[in-house]
Amino acid sequence: MTEAEVVLQGANPYTLTPTWSIRMEDWVADIEFERQGLLHRLLKTTVTNPLANHLPVGLLKALLRFGKSELAAANWVDPGGWRSMVISYDGRPRQIADKLLVSGGTMSMALRNRKRLASRLLARLIDSAVSDPPHVLCLGAGPGHIIMDAMNQAQRDAIATLVDLNPETFEYGRRQAERLGLSESVRYVQGDAREVEKYLDRPPDMVKMLGICEYLEDSEIVDIVASAAEVMPPGGPIVFNSLSKAHGTDRFFRRIFGLHMIHRSPVELQTLMQQVGFADFNSIPEPLGVYHVIVGRLKDENQPPDSKGP
Ligand SMILES: C[S@@+](CC[C@H](N)C(=O)[O-])C[C@H]1O[C@@H](n2cnc3c(N)ncnc32)[C@H](O)[C@@H]1O
Numbered sequence: 365m366t367e368a369e370v371v372l373q374g375a376n377p378y379t380l381t382p383t384w385s386i387r388m389e390d391w392v393a394d395i396e397f398e399r400q401g402l403l404h405r406l407l408k409t410t411v412t413n414p415l416a417n418h419l420p421v422g423l424l425k426a427l428l429r430f431g432k433s434e435l436a437a438a439n440w441v442d443p444g445g446w447r448s449m450v451i452s453y454d455g456r457p458r459q460i461a462d463k464l465l466v467s468g469g470t471m472s473m474a475l476r477n478r479k480r481l482a483s484r485l486l487a488r489l490i491d492s493a494v495s496d497p498p499h500v501l502c503l504g505a506g507p508g509h510i511i512m513d514a515m516n517q518a519q520r521d522a523i524a525t526l527v528d529l530n531p532e533t534f535e536y537g538r539r540q541a542e543r544l545g546l547s548e549s550v551r552y553v554q555g556d557a558r559e560v561e562k563y564l565d566r567p568p569d570m571v572k573m574l575g576i577c578e579y580l581e582d583s584e585i586v587d588i589v590a591s592a593a594e595v596m597p598p599g600g601p602i603v604f605n606s607l608s609k610a611h612g613t614d615r616f617f618r619r620i621f622g623l624h625m626i627h628r629s630p631v632e633l634q635t636l637m638q639q640v641g642f643a644d645f646n647s648i649p650e651p652l653g654v655y656h657v658i659v660g661r662l663k664d665e666n667q668p669p670d671s672k673g674p
Contacts, residue, residue: 386492388485388488388646388648388659389648391484391485391488392481392484392485392648395480395481395484396480397477397480397481397650397651398473398476398477398651398652399651399652400470400473400652404468408470408612409612412464413612413613413616416613416615416616416620417612417613417615417616418615421619421620424616424619424620425620427461428461428620430461431459431460431461431462432459432461433459433461433462433465434451434457434458434459434462435448435451435452435457435461435462435465435466435472436461436465436620436621438451439621439622439623440621440622443621443622443623443624444578444579444621444623444625445530446506446507446528446530446532446533446536449475449506449509449575450506450507450509450536451466452466452469452471452472452475452476453475453476453479453509454466455467455472455476469613470610470611470612470613470652470654471611471613471617471654473652474610474611474650474652474654474655475655477650477651477652477654477655478574478575478605478650478654478655478657479509479510479513480650481648481650481655481657482510482514482572482574482603482605482657483510483511483513483514483517484514484517485514485603485648485657485659486500486510486511486514486518486570486572486603487513487514487515487516487517487518487519488518489570489601489603489659490514490515490518490520490522490570491518491519491520493522493569493570494569495569496520497520497521497522497523497549498520498522498523498569498570499522499523499524499525499566499567499568499569500514500522500523500524500525500568500569500570500571500572501524501525501527501560501564501568501570501571501572501592501595502524502525502526502527502571502572502573503527503557503560503571503572503573503576503588503592504527504528504529504557504573504574504575504576504588505526505527505528505533505537505552505572506528506533506537506575507533507534507536507537507540508524508526508537508540508541508550508552509540510572510574510575511524511526511550511572512540512541512544512546512550515544515546515549515550516544516546521549522549523549523550523551524549524550524551525550525551525553525563525564525568526550526551526552526553527553527554527555527556527557527560527563528552528553528554528555529554529555529556529557530554531552531554533552534552534554537550537552538550538552557573557576557588557591557592558584558587558588558591559591560591560592560594560595561591561594561595564595567595567596567597568592568595568596568600569597569600570596570600570601570602570603571592571596571600571601571602571603572602572603572604573588573589573592573602573603573604574603574604574605574657575605576588576604577604577605577606577607577626577628577633578605578607578625578626578627578628579625579626580626581626582636585633585636586636586639586640589602589636589637589640589642590640593640593641593642593662596662597662598662598663598664598665599661599662599664600661600662601659601660601661601662602637602642602659602660602661602662603657603658603659604633604637604657604658604660605655605656605657605658606628606629606630606632606633606647606655606656606658607625607626607627607628607654607655608627608629608653608654608655608656609627610652610653610654611652611654614627630645630647630656630658633658634647634658634660637660641662641663641665642660642661642662642663643660643661643663644660644661644663645658645659645660646658646659646660
């Protein structure tokens with residue numbers, strides 16, 4: 365069995381069909397990802413990244429202001445916040461300064477790859493859920509681009525509860541939902557993801573926690589995931605992402621955007637998730653190597669650890 369092959373055993377009331385074998389790589393095999401050719405990578409490592417990382421802060425900020433960079437402006441208001449994510453997801457910048465950062469920037473390309481990868485995985489998890497309609501709990505959800513993409517791709521209807529500390533994201537999200545015909549299916553809740561039981565009227569079948577771990581300390585991640593585990597069914601999936609330094613511009617993000625992301629490998633994150641009862645991890649990288657999207661399962665405490673089911 366490969367690392368990405370998971371065998372899900374034992375029925376549970378919400379999510380899994382019994383003794384069912386899937387390869388998540390097959391779910392994502394036909395996605396068209398953004399890639400960088402050899403020349404593009406060479407130019408980045410030898411010219412653009414060193415300049416971005418080492419030119420004086422004042423000069424770089426002045427250039428971004430002069431070029432009317434919307435990505436920089438969004439990060440200066442709220443480093444790494446939902447607005448900057450939306451600009452990268454959209455991928456069609458209006459300002460010249462953003463063409464370099466958003467269209468060709470490794471981080472923005474990787475963000476769009478992560479969105480494609482995660483939304484496909486979520487769509488297939490929705491399709492394979494037992495509950496009808498499946499319920500997805502999205503933590504640190506922002507406006508909900510990824511879950512709405514997933515709901516659009518899924519072959520059956522689902523509902524989603526989107527929890528975020530910042531209610532500013534909701535108006536934008538509701539407009540998106542209306543445009544996609546999903547207004548009745550998504551519910552926005554302002555609140556702390558460490559207290560999810562307060563916001564739910566029915567248990568979730570799966571939990572999505574994307575684009576948030578890189579802004580949190582270990583203890584905050586553990587608290588959030590423990591709160592999710594309290595309300596999830598045994599075997600229920602959690603979808604999250606790791607972040608590596610393969611984007612090559614951490615120094616730029618820190619100095620120019622004030623963005624202090626915490627880079628963790630899939631194994632480091634999985635170790636945190638294991639502390640609160642998750643296991644059976646499948647970790648799938650996007651092609652630029654910046655993000656892995658990882659699916660774990662809440663262990664069923666009633667099953668012996670080495671049980672392979674009937
Ligand atoms: C970078 S945005 C990511 C948005 C979205 N998940 C995405 O990937 O496009 C991170 C979001 O997490 C939210 N957040 C951070 N800590 C949180 C917490 N403890 N509870 C709920 N939301 C939180 C922030 O308000 C922010 O909107």
